[in-house]
Amino acid sequence: MSKPTWFLLAAQLLLPAMALSGERVDLLITGGTVVTLDGQWNVFENGFVAIRDAKIIAVGDASSREPDDFQAAETLDARNKVVLPGLINTHTHLPMVLFRGLADDLKLNDWLNKHIFPAESRFVTRDFVVAGTRLALAEMIRGGTTTCCDMYYFEDAIAEETSKAGLRAVLGQTVIDFPAPDNKTWSEAIASVESFAEEWKPDELIQPAIAPHAAYTVSTEHLKEAALLAERLNLPILIHLAEVGSETDYTLKHYGQRPVSYLEQIGLLSSRVIGAHAIEVNNQELQILRRHEVGICHCPQSNMKIAAGVAPIPQMLSAGLRVGLGTDGAASNNDLDMWQEIDTAAKLHKLHSGDATVVSARQALQMATLGGARALHLEESIGSLEVGKMADLIVLELDAPHLVPRYDIYSLLVYSAKASDVVDTIVNGRILMRDRQLKTLDIEQVMTDARQIAGRVRITLESAAP
Amino acid sequence: MSKPTWFLLAAQLLLPAMALSGERVDLLITGGTVVTLDGQWNVFENGFVAIRDAKIIAVGDASSREPDDFQAAETLDARNKVVLPGLINTHTHLPMVLFRGLADDLKLNDWLNKHIFPAESRFVTRDFVVAGTRLALAEMIRGGTTTCCDMYYFEDAIAEETSKAGLRAVLGQTVIDFPAPDNKTWSEAIASVESFAEEWKPDELIQPAIAPHAAYTVSTEHLKEAALLAERLNLPILIHLAEVGSETDYTLKHYGQRPVSYLEQIGLLSSRVIGAHAIEVNNQELQILRRHEVGICHCPQSNMKIAAGVAPIPQMLSAGLRVGLGTDGAASNNDLDMWQEIDTAAKLHKLHSGDATVVSARQALQMATLGGARALHLEESIGSLEVGKMADLIVLELDAPHLVPRYDIYSLLVYSAKASDVVDTIVNGRILMRDRQLKTLDIEQVMTDARQIAGRVRITLESAAP
Numbered sequence: 001m002s003k004p005t006w007f008l009l010a011a012q013l014l015l016p017a018m019a020l021s022g023e024r025v026d027l028l029i030t031g032g033t034v035v036t037l038d039g040q041w042n043v044f045e046n047g048f049v050a051i052r053d054a055k056i057i058a059v060g061d062a063s064s065r066e067p068d069d070f071q072a073a074e075t076l077d078a079r080n081k082v083v084l085p086g087l088i089n090t091h092t093h094l095p096m097v098l099f100r101g102l103a104d105d106l107k108l109n110d111w112l113n114k115h116i117f118p119a120e121s122r123f124v125t126r127d128f129v130v131a132g133t134r135l136a137l138a139e140m141i142r143g144g145t146t147t148c149c150d151m152y153y154f155e156d157a158i159a160e161e162t163s164k165a166g167l168r169a170v171l172g173q174t175v176i177d178f179p180a181p182d183n184k185t186w187s188e189a190i191a192s193v194e195s196f197a198e199e200w201k202p203d204e205l206i207q208p209a210i211a212p213h214a215a216y217t218v219s220t221e222h223l224k225e226a227a228l229l230a231e232r233l234n235l236p237i238l239i240h241l242a243e244v245g246s247e248t249d250y251t252l253k254h255y256g257q258r259p260v261s262y263l264e265q266i267g268l269l270s271s272r273v274i275g276a277h278a279i280e281v282n283n284q285e286l287q288i289l290r291r292h293e294v295g296i297c298h299c300p301q302s303n304m305k306i307a308a309g310v311a312p313i314p315q316m317l318s319a320g321l322r323v324g325l326g327t328d329g330a331a332s333n334n335d336l337d338m339w340q341e342i343d344t345a346a347k348l349h350k351l352h353s354g355d356a357t358v359v360s361a362r363q364a365l366q367m368a369t370l371g372g373a374r375a376l377h378l379e380e381s382i383g384s385l386e387v388g389k390m391a392d393l394i395v396l397e398l399d400a401p402h403l404v405p406r407y408d409i410y411s412l413l414v415y416s417a418k419a420s421d422v423v424d425t426i427v428n429g430r431i432l433m434r435d436r437q438l439k440t441l442d443i444e445q446v447m448t449d450a451r452q453i454a455g456r457v458r459i460t461l462e463s464a465a466p
Numbered sequence: 467m468s469k470p471t472w473f474l475l476a477a478q479l480l481l482p483a484m485a486l487s488g489e490r491v492d493l494l495i496t497g498g499t500v501v502t503l504d505g506q507w508n509v510f511e512n513g514f515v516a517i518r519d520a521k522i523i524a525v526g527d528a529s530s531r532e533p534d535d536f537q538a539a540e541t542l543d544a545r546n547k548v549v550l551p552g553l554i555n556t557h558t559h560l561p562m563v564l565f566r567g568l569a570d571d572l573k574l575n576d577w578l579n580k581h582i583f584p585a586e587s588r589f590v591t592r593d594f595v596v597a598g599t600r601l602a603l604a605e606m607i608r609g610g611t612t613t614c615c616d617m618y619y620f621e622d623a624i625a626e627e628t629s630k631a632g633l634r635a636v637l638g639q640t641v642i643d644f645p646a647p648d649n650k651t652w653s654e655a656i657a658s659v660e661s662f663a664e665e666w667k668p669d670e671l672i673q674p675a676i677a678p679h680a681a682y683t684v685s686t687e688h689l690k691e692a693a694l695l696a697e698r699l700n701l702p703i704l705i706h707l708a709e710v711g712s713e714t715d716y717t718l719k720h721y722g723q724r725p726v727s728y729l730e731q732i733g734l735l736s737s738r739v740i741g742a743h744a745i746e747v748n749n750q751e752l753q754i755l756r757r758h759e760v761g762i763c764h765c766p767q768s769n770m771k772i773a774a775g776v777a778p779i780p781q782m783l784s785a786g787l788r789v790g791l792g793t794d795g796a797a798s799n800n801d802l803d804m805w806q807e808i809d810t811a812a813k814l815h816k817l818h819s820g821d822a823t824v825v826s827a828r829q830a831l832q833m834a835t836l837g838g839a840r841a842l843h844l845e846e847s848i849g850s851l852e853v854g855k856m857a858d859l860i861v862l863e864l865d866a867p868h869l870v871p872r873y874d875i876y877s878l879l880v881y882s883a884k885a886s887d888v889v890d891t892i893v894n895g896r897i898l899m900r901d902r903q904l905k906t907l908d909i910e911q912v913m914t915d916a917r918q919i920a921g922r923v924r925i926t927l928e929s930a931a932p
Contacts, residue, residue: 107822304816305813305817305881334878343767400608401912405567405916405919415771
């Protein structure tokens with residue numbers, strides 16, 4: 001046997017044996033600063049994350065493992081980068097990206113009643129929802145959001161698109177006491193929730209939910225019915241909760257109580273509930289929300305832009321409430337950029353409280369990760385980089401002037417990092433973006449379709465203008 | 467004569483003649499949506515900008531010109547892009563990027579007295595200022611800032627770096643009643659202003675200025691001296707003005723007046739003054755600032771982060787004050803991202819006033835451009851795309867999911883665009899960034915030098931920690 005032949009044969013025999021000495025994994029991320037957000041603030045400077053069957057099976061410092069501990073089908077080199085849990089957007093209306101910038105700088109009632117509701121009733125079809133959802137998914141993946149919680153119409157279409165693109169989501173089919181773009185009556189809406197829940201119940205990415213719009217748009221009787229249905233089908237309940245003064249005025253006038261107390265009294269509040277905004281909340285109501293383990297979606301930029309007010313977030317965090325961050329729909333924000341929500345959350349409460357120490361960088365980043373998971377009642381499976389959790393994680397590039405120098409990694413991520421610094425997005429162990437290239441969406445087609453629909457909206461509205 | 471030779475000769479004769487039929491320009495930008503911010507809100511959907519000798523010599527719609535109107539030495543194709551005036555950062559401390567993230571989430575006094583002032587006295591040298599300025603310039607150019615107004619130490623070094631990198635700037639040498647990193651005594655500081663003004667006076671990019679730090683760090687006598695020196699040397703005066711309650715407490719205690727009234731009384735206020743923050747301003751003081759044509763630098767994110775308060779911007783805009791936007795130093799913000807300031811300015815005042823119609827997208831973008839020019843008393847030469855103004859402009863890429871669709875260009879720029887969407891930055895007719903590639907700075911070297919200095923800061927502070 002000649003030497004090369006002998007060598008090749010030996011290699012063929014030996015290499016698999018060596019490889020078998022390591023545990024087989026689907027994806028191995030190495031070399032980055034791993035920010036776990038695990039509750040103990042563990043950061044591994046030269047860390048690794050090993051992923052198998054969509055789950056994290058190991059995470060730690062490179063020095064704690066041997067080079068051949070793992071046999072990885074795919075590796076991702078994160079040197080000079082940061083690896084952290086994917087961001088969780090706890091409140092949004094995905095297809096509304098197609099109304100981004102349609103109507104701004106308006107009083108809330110004018111904005112909703114003269115622009116958004118009429119535009120929705122006129123333009124929101126299943127096709128609109130499909131195109132809008134795809135555009136929203138592209139924006140979210142590019143910005144490092146790995147889970148979202150949505151409430152809108154044609155939610156089954158949103159589920160299908162979200163599942164195809166590979167994002168994790170809690171998706172709430174809206175039920176409301178008005179003819180909606182999808183369902184014209186309450187009974188149709190309830191039936192659509194049942195079929196939606198039936199269709200998507202066992203999905204590994206999609207958690208179907210019921211979304212009664214708000215206390216001022218759904219009657220007491222219907223809210224009770226929604227709560228019973230959620231109980232029967234084991235669904236989360238998504239609701240706009242104590243968002244503005246006019247909502248408080250409404251429930252005081254019609255039910256003699258402020259929103260949180262009213263909803264508790266009629267039996268809606270429970271650990272199924274994920275409530276958006278929670279601005280009109282006093283200390284007593286804060287305890288009600290805590291007692292019922294209600295998830296809170298804090299949307300600081302939306303709250304500022306529509307002049308809704310400021311949620312008592314420092315108090316909620318002190319009381320141990322389940323508080324996550326959300327962007328709200330892009331018609332009211334006007335983007336799905338979680339990094340700006342994190343930055344704004346940290347700054348807004350300092351200003352509002354007059355205390356520059358509240359909502360620290362760590363707390364702000366935690367709200368966007370583990371806090372968001374707690375708000376969605378999913379903290380057992382997502383929100384941090386820990387063994388046994390689902391492999392939802394993102395990688396940020398640090399090699400840019402606005403991220404130099406680096407003293408404190410949390411400060412850097414919260415006050416200086418941008419959505420555009422995210423280079424890789426992984427959900428359920430699947431790479432949805434690598435080196436800023438989307439893997440599950442045809443971005444050019446998505447934008448072309450979105451522009452086409454928006455073009456029809458524009459032309460229709462312009463021709464209708466006086 | 468053979469045919470090829472004859473043809474070449476004819477071409478040599480004819481081509482220059484054809485070219486001469488068009489006006490010679492240095493740079494011609496074509497095909498983009500040109501947002502002029504000219505005061506009449508002119509937007510040219512298929513626009514052009516022609517630049518010669520660092521100035522804009524023509525701007526308008528493509529249909530208004532013939533194809534051979536211009537003979538351009540260089541052209542820039544801005545199809546599917548937006549062209550707008552460069553952003554003006556009216557208040558910053560450039561070298562403080564090297565303290566980015568060093569100390570956050572602290573009470574103002576702790577932050578300043580226990581962290582920033584000690585770090586400055588320990589680490590700020592001429593080399594530190596050079597490295598920090600270069601890093602800051604890279605970040606600003608990448609984010610579309612074309613003019614900045616800085617106050618720091620070793621301002622002559624900042625001038626040299628800024629001039630080399632090609633940015634326009636108003637640069638204030640700090641004078642303060644404490645030993646500073648550059649000057650240990652008041653007389654040294656005053657002498658340094660004189661030599662700085664002497665050296666940089668005639669520069670086409672750099673306007674030297676004097677920067678008495680604040681009413682609580684410079685005595686009455688010294689403030690008066692600074693005002694006289696500014697008058698004699700014809701310099702702008704940069705000052706931190708009515709930033710926080712503790713400043714008001716100080717001037718009330720020592721001078722019996724609130725900051726604005728006190729500074730007026732001692733003769734400091736004039737159209738030379740560019741005042742940062744202007745939060746502690748009542749209606750009467752607002753009229754004082756207006757009467758003296760004081761330039762106002764509004765820094766919403768810094769004001770939020772240190773819990774300073776909210777400047778009465780809607781009232782200032784209504785009263786016609788000269789209001790621009792600024793990032794403040796990166797130790798307090800923590801970046802030089804004007805896009806986030808624009809977005810925050812529009813949202814913050816809606817929340818603070820409870821009126822979602824105040825500080826519209828147009829007003830917010832104007833504050834960052836023409837408003838900033840007015841705040842710096844430079845509105846005759848910069849701040850909008852108009853014939854005769856200096857050619858300071860930027861180009862944004864619109865081909866990204868977060869910028870789709872487009873209904874209103876101002877809404878899109880203010881509420882959805884990011885610093886990372888800027889692709890070209892041009893100052894004084896010179897391209898400083900093209901397709902996101904910096905032309906006047908070695909970005910890798912700049913980051914390496916910055917990291918090296920920050921590494922020394924980190925090691926020193928860590929070894930000194932208890």
